[in-house]
Amino acid sequence: MNTAVVQAVLGGAFTHQRGRLALSVLAIALGVALGYAVALINAAAVGEFAGGMRTLSGVADLEVRGPRGGFDEALYATLARDPDVAVASPVVEVDARIAGRDDALVVYGVDAFRAAAVTPALVGAADTALDLLRPGAVFLSPAAAAWLGAGPGGTLTVQSGVRDVVLAIAGYAGGDAGRRFAVMDIAAAQDAFARGGSLSRVDLRLRPGSDAALARERIARTLPPGVVVAAPRDNAATTERMSRAYRVNLNVLALVALFTGGLLVFSTQALSVVRRRAQFALLRTLGLARRRLVALLVAEGALVGAAGSVVGLAAGYGLAYAVLRVFGADLGAGFFRGAAPQIAFDAWSALVFAALGVAVAMTGSFAPAREAARAAPAAALKAGDEQQAFARLRSPLPGLVLLAAGAAATRLPPVGGLPLAGYGAIALMLIGTLLLLPRIAALVLARVPAPRAFAPALALDQLRGAPGQASVSLATIVASVSLMVSMAIMVASFRQSLDDWLAALLPADVYVRAGPAGDSAYFDQRDQQALAAVPGVARVAFLRAQALVLDPALPRVTLLARDLPGDDPEQRLPLVGETLPRRAGDPPPVWVSEAMVDLHGMHPGARIELPLAGRTWPFVVAGIWRDYARQQGALVVERATYVALTGDRSATDAAVWLAPGVTPAAFRAALDARFPEAARAALSTPGEIRALSLAVFDRTFAVTYGLLAAAIVIGLVGLSSSFGALVLARRREFGVLRHLGMTRRQVGAMLATEGAAISAIGLATGLTLGFVMSLVLIHVVNRQSFHWSMALSVPWGSLAALAAALLVLAMATTVASARQAMGGGVIRAVRDDW
């Protein structure tokens, strides 16, 4: 393309609008930075997690696994004799609470000689082979040693039941694996953690020439209920899936920032193009083809996008590094415990986000470019024609169609476990509303009574005469306000529902957990009796948590065996919907969480089978309860039933009702005196659990708030930038008004009125759209992502304060940009024609 033409078209933008272009570049950079940072953090966390799992799986072709509590070790002998199996390596896996800390470390108990042939990373590096078999010896992975600040020659004290087990650190294991874990002899582990006779998994290496798929199919048929066989990579994929919805949601939030950045590019380009309308008309008159003008203006957007992407990628890398150091790989959500990921430059992600940045900026430029190319050159050459670009009201049909499509999309099911249709619905509603903005503005402005004062009246005339202008100024503010409001309502609903849920779930005075972390701590029957006998205790209800495999393709679900009131067991459950009346002859009842409905297709009245103690037992689904603690699903059964079926009388938690007048502190003192081992147990009041839960909730959503704040800043910058550009484009008009006798104050009042009207319309539209979008977030996106429902709770006070603050900020930015544009001899602007 001719350099002179390129210079003529682009030169104006890059020489006279550097400030606004810089803002567009920054907005794109912010979106790209957030997106790339989230992608890097996710890639680091998942990559390290999967890499660690691969290292730990070694050369195993198949893995046999069952409930978290283990399965009968007799199965090992059967598997070892299987004709397709070359080596079978039994493993006991315990998430052991570290004494004195609220942390747990995964301890693998292995048969070193078997493991050496299948999972060499799980074999300790010992001076003598006998060390590997020594009962009290443990080998730490380098990451665990660094984390614990301990090494060979030292000791590791972990909790088993409510007692301590001291292990001697005999060396290292795991080579370069970045995961934190410890390894010890399998018999010693079974003994230390009271897992005698049970295994957590068996790693299988098949004979050369064996068909892994056929072997898997055949072995699966021989396994007892609740025990499954899968390829190690499938297990890694299942684990990765647990955090996928959370990670995808973070990615979507980052894309929201990029989207609002695109809108800023749109408003900047729209106004820039309006300002250069006469210049383009001249070039069109001189022979510049319409398509070429569009291409050049879109290329202008691409340059902005490219610059923003370059800045964004660098900032994103820095942000990812900083966030990983401060919050950890899962940004505080707790999905990747035990992983110690490192940020690495990811060229593919960089390319994707750079392309997204450029694409968003080009898309933002396209509509203004088309508008510029469509303008009739003769008319556009006339002074004052700028307003014509805003005067037309386009058909509302596309906007209405998008809104209808958005409403329809909310009815669609998740795709691959992700609420893609829900996100699509929100995007369609947002874009549809943005397309309808000129109509909405015209509708509202037509109903506003004319003010008596001249300046506000003229402002209203101006807005009524150019409804398209409102859409340009409103686009970013409506997008950011609606997104922020929808998230604020969703988060407030979630928080309130969580609070209500905790209140329903925690009726006792004190809760005692055998160990604050891991699954190595429990109360045996003697401990339970000791706890119940502590003076001041009126009543104790115990709970046994267990993890079961119901579907090899899905993560384990949690089985909660609870002491429930015999006469009305459901009064302690936060049930949602109808419950099934109990009928004689029915199998024992099970109450399932909402995730069990979504993921496992359970429903009230359904008869299901649960694998317990190596057998399947029939249950009937008696009701559905809300569970915010376990998104992979949970089931509640009566503990008496569980004990009768499994013989397992241990408990992991106790709910304690105190006698009248006994305080939790007095109970703690009595507990320490009568049951000293309970010092290792975690004791909390419902208030403390509530405070801790809400603190974790707030920390998890801190990143969300940060991303939303970024969107709001972009929205305000967009409003300020577009309003400033509009004012600049109208300098001649203000000059004329000053000639006719309008004072500076009156012009200022006129602009302030315009700013207030635009901001108010933007806020009202944003609030309304945000409310609708929050319903989609609550009932579609959240439900499909995390499989839990919540009750709508609108934080009216916060929203009102936010709206007022935004209105003031928006007005301040419009007045400031107007003042800036009004300076420098606005009267002389008229002289363009003198």
Added chain:
Amino acid sequence: MIRLDRVAKSFPGPRPRTVLDRVCLDVARGELVAILGESGSGKSTLLNVIAGLETPDAGTVVVAGADLAVLDDDALTAFRRTHVGFVFQAFHVLPYLTVAQNVALPLRLAGCDERTAAARVSAMLAAVGLAERAAGMPRELSGGELQRIAIARALVHRPQVVLADEPTGNLDPASAQGVIALLRSTLQAEGATGVLVTHSRTAAASADRVLVLTVAGLAPFEGRLS
């Protein structure tokens, strides 16, 4: 009505430029004076000085009995609102207002009540021959019609002084002739004083007096006008 006494005006910058150098001008009430001059000779600056939009470096400017030097920005604005009407080369009608609303602008600014304003606007639109276009939008009008709107707007509030800068610069000869005739007649009808800056000798010919602005100041034009 308009008296300029030894008015001087320079613009600073890397290359400072003296635009007006001790310019004197007297315009009597009801008189229409045309000022000719080359581009850059300072015609626009002279109009701005008369309107109180530019402050002279030296000299005095008295318009409609007011010494502009003693008025602050607000007072100057109020002075323009009451005593001055403008006609621009590029019409400068506001595109988002109807024809009638554009003409009514000075009356609305002056706080005139709606009934009086409506009557006055109707009268002015009738005077410029555009009564039937009152509800129309500026984009529906031709250049000549837009300038007639601008003339109506300049005179609707009965100013004592009307300043017109190249009012025919954007018009074809026929429209230009019509606009100048209209300006002349309406000025006379309203009893207003006019200063017309133009390149067109034909336009200048309609004035009572024609001056030429050069670096030496204002002097009577002595050439052929049409």
